[in-house]
Amino acid sequence: xxxxxxxxxxxxxxxxxxxxxxxxxxxxxxxxxxxxxxxxxxxxxxxxxx
Numbered sequence: 612x613x614x615x616x617x618x619x620x621x622x623x624x625x626x627x628x629x630x631x632x633x634x635x636x637x638x639x640x641x642x643x644x645x646x647x648x649x650x651x652x653x654x655x656x657x658x659x660x661x
Contacts, residue, residue: 633642 630639630642633639
C-alpha cells in the first residue's frame with residue numbers, strides 16, 4: 612500500500628469521524644454549511660490560479 616493511498620484513507624476516516632461527531636453534538640447543519648463553503652472556495656481558487 613502506497614503512502615498516497617494510506618493518506619487518502621486516513622483523510623476519509625477523519626472526515627467520517629467528524630460527521631459522526633457532528634451528529635452526536637447536533638451540529639450537522641453547521642458542518643454541512645462549512646463543507647459547502649469550503650468546496651466553493653476551493654473551486655473559485657482553483658479557477659483563479661489556473
